[in-house]
Amino acid sequence: MSDSLPVRVSAEVVSVNRALPREIEWKGRKVRTGFFKTPSVGSFRVGVDGIEGDASADTQVHGGPRQAVYAYPVEHYEYWSRELEGVALPWGSFGENLSLRGVTEGDVAPGDLLETRAVTLEVTKPRTPCFKLNLRFDREDMVRRFAAAGRSGFYLAVLRPGLLAVGERLVHRPTFPRGPSIWDVYASRMHRAPDPASELDDV
DSSP states (O other), X not given: OOOSSOOOOEEEEEEEEEOOOEEEEETTEEEEEOOOOXXXXXXXXXXXXXXXXXXXXXXXXXXSGGGSEEEEEXXXXXXXXXXXXXXXXXXXXXXXSXXXXXXXXXXXXXXXXXXXXXXXXXXXXXXXXXXXXXXXXXXXXXXXXXXXXXXXXXXXXEEEOEEEETTOEEEEEXXXXXXXXXXXXXXXXXXXXXXXXXXXXXX
């Protein structure tokens, strides 16, 4: 692993979630989507285009080198369990490839690295919700709820391809000097007042 950046915290890979694009009937039309991720068992190769066995239906919006992997903090699942009472929420429910424990949007900034001995991932940007959240949960208010909650997750670029498995630890190496966190970037984009203490810590 690189020694050029200080170690801050580490994150655990709780789940690796994958899906290939398929057509879903929604509102009288067919929509092609790779949103419906399911947890997978074993080790998986992570390359510059993402995780093996996973793909995006529209690489203009999701996917590509700077959005190769989507990570979502498992800390947010408790919040969504309360918001969406009675809805089953297996890992991957929000379209994430990696369900991570130990880092949230307030902890990481664009340019930060998350590393194992085999893989180096670079934090790039928050996710902006799209209509496929409504499709996934079969309700018209999920995009609005997701945007208002501020729990965006973040995209990762793959700087060093390799194998990644459930249970592995990702060492967080922040950029220096520190820039705006993913939370700050998302808040600015969505015109929200940055307040991670009230928005992110109540899970």
